[in-house]
Amino acid sequence: MSLHLSTRVKAPAMKSGPSKSPLDYANINDGLISKPVDTIPGRTKPDADKDGQDKFEDLNGYRLVTSSAWKNQRNAATGGVGFLISPRAINSCMSIISHNERIMEISLLGNPTSTVLCCYSPHNEQPEEAVISFYQELSSTVNAIPAHNLLIIGGDFNAQLGPLDALFTPAKETNRNGNHMKDFLQEHNLIATNTRFQNRINRLWTHRRPNGQLVQLDFVLVRKKWINSIKNSRAYSSFEGVNSDHRIVSCKCQISYRKCRTSMKDPMKRIDWKKVTRDTILGEQFVVAVYNRFSSLHDELQEPNISTTYDTLVAANEEVALEMLPKKSKQSYNIAASDKVTEARDVLKSASMNHNTRSTRASQKLLESAKVTLDKAYTETLESSIQKKTGELDNLHHEYKHAASWELLREITDTKSAPVVRVKGNTSEERRDNWFLHFSNLLGKPEQDVNLEDTFFNSNVSDDLPIHTGPFTMEELQKGLNKLNKSKTPGPDNIPAIVWKNPLFHQQLLDFWYSSNSGWRRKGKEYVEETEKVRKGKKMVRYLHHNN
Template sequence: MKGQPSAPDHAVSKQDKTSTINTTKQRQFSHRKPTIIGTYNVHTLRETEKRGNQETLTFKQSDRFHQLIHGCEEKGIDIVTIQEHRLPAADGINTYIEIYNNKEWRFDFCSATKTTQGNHLGGIGLLTSSKAGKSLTATTKMSERIITATFAGNPLTTVIVAYAPTEEKPKTEKDNFYNQFIKCAHETSPHNMLVIAGDFNAGIGEDSHQSNPRVIAKHVLHKATNDNGSRLVEFCEATNTRPTQPRFPHPKSRIWTWQPDANRNAKDGKNRAQLDHILINGKWINSVKNVRAFNSIDQNQLRAPRETKNKRLKFDWRKLKDNEELQEQYTVTIQNRFNALRREDDRDDMQPKYDRFVTAIKEAAKSTVGLVRKKAPKNWVSSETIKFLKARNKSKRNKCANMKQLNQDLLDSYEQDRINYLEEKLQQLKEAAKANKLRTT
């Protein structure tokens, strides 16, 4: 297996406080580039090595952790919220650094809960890539089931890791979790991009969409909502957050996130459930471009909302407005492609048919009207100003006596360029108004 990780001797850093601050120089978290965020119930990351009669927690050469990072690296995932790692550790936030393919992966986690039998259950954490880790400013343990993380940027990004009690847990335990959960969400600034990801053990059904379509979109797996699902819907209403996955149409094989071990190899789809969810505050709901579930082993069982790396095609439909010949050509092209689709095998599932339909539309439009060609914005600074800038910088380095005059010349040149740019824009607006093409400016 390529890229075997090497762990430093001080791999696990135990923290006494509930919050850790990344003291390295933070890089702004970019919202212009695609970022993939996932949630994953790993069931366990624990591996032990025996030293005498004692078992000691170790991350070194951990197969499970290596596979987790390998899957994230392969899929380009930057942030993963982890549930049920079952790792015993010190109180508060613990940090583990793993070097993989010369990149630093950071795992912030809190200890699992020790049972009366001596086992450890639960435990949550946040895994970040080297890119996301450079923007991480703080991680805070709110409870055994909730961790918050803040990433530098404009706006700030807050990620909440959550692991809700299962459906059969007592009502008081669920109430305590959601009271803390709502408080945590309300304490987050409304200007932040808030992403909440975790295992909520919540089945949201079609009845929730019918009763509250503003919050719950229609693409859900279940018919009826369970108790945890109702609590999650109420949480979304109280905090103005939205489940992201129901917004995107996918086949059921890309929606379910859990199935019992006894049904692991079954192909009938029975007993599968959609229990893991990723939420985002309503202000930023349109920032999410796609959400789907990954359920097979080779896809590492990661569920990630993904901003597509393929740019949306924009066709120049304005060409069809006044060009009758092009309209006729487009109509003929569409008809020919539709006739070809009718000859396809009718036994195919609906999804392949729909994909071929969309492809036919795009190919016809691309071959006739073409794509919108975005013009590169013109630099408003002239080459003369650039010369003044280089001369001023050179004079500043050499501490020349005429530096003050060069600086004034540079400022005057900037001001003249600004005037020229605004006059040119004004002239473009006048010409566009005469031609009734204001949308082009």
């Protein structure tokens, strides 16, 4: 996808007239041209904004969408923002929202979804309360936009960023509005694209003041996650058909996705372990099959040791699991793709085409009946899907019914976990205070002084605790395994917990433990602790054997 903002395009012919457009930018590939305006040239109804509603006008095939302006001291219409949309972009337009007379939003369908905000900030001489109110409204608008969207904010911010806050800028210092804009960029992880590229001075300034001073007041902002997709951003000298004391700002955006390296997927990751642990009969059959296969492979070993025995168990577990255990479903059930809903939808399409071709009372009744049938098909399919899933809950073990019920409830209600939220605050000082208040409440009161010489800390709890220091017994192993959760995720060896919890593998697990801990050896059916002298002798024998 290639996105060009405000490059040289043939704008629709508009009547000449006075206009002060703070910023103009255009989207070539999507056919979008948006611009905040004070007075729109070529409007057929000059007082159409008196009702405070958004206006839609057609200009030679283009669609002009504007928000209402307000009256200045001379009772002249001023302010307002808008978008000029080409016929190509109208097909991709998802929504157009006017938040107020200074902020307007348009969303374009794509991957990712492109959201463009057009805004117009109060100038630097207006009261600071108006600027703070503007950025609060803009912040709430940005917070409501999904994080994955390609967010582009273009407008006249009436702000200047100095060399300490921007890489390439004609301003010598940051003004008051620039400080508010800097806090806004930091809070929402944004970057001003036309301050990032090293251009000549005549490609940086966007407004010429009456005294001849060249300043940069207009910016195109994007999220930092898309900064590598921005290829260039600069100002142009003119725009055909618009008479403005501001220059247009161009931003070329080329979306590129990083391709992940494909690796060989472990086939054991496809096993639906959740279903296996919930089905007690299937789990028991699986453990018995693993034990039989392990015993068969172990008998074929010529010189079995701890390593070869463990590898044999891992191989037997994988072989049996891939052969008899169910796999995870690739996708969830889609109600809209069910046969009943698809059939009802086709009937509705046919009825709609017949009614549009020849509108009669009979065709109208058929169309209404088809709509009711489609709604009923959706409802019946959803009910059958829920009944099927609730029926599966009855077959589960009582230990898993509670968790499975909540999982089904979240799936039906489409409830998701709360997203990670940034620290709230419009300025850096507010965010710092909120951060301090958060950790003050989290950590609680300061720690009280504790006298470690107090009798409470120096009294003996028990002189002789009943702690068993002998060999690790089968009873101790069983107590530990009883506390092991069946649904625990398998480790790197892909051996599930239901295998170790089964009594068939208790003795083998105990052998693995003793073999991996030096100082113990098996003597018949019991384990005895070796003396230090015996261990040193074995080490010397292994050393001499290795060197010879």
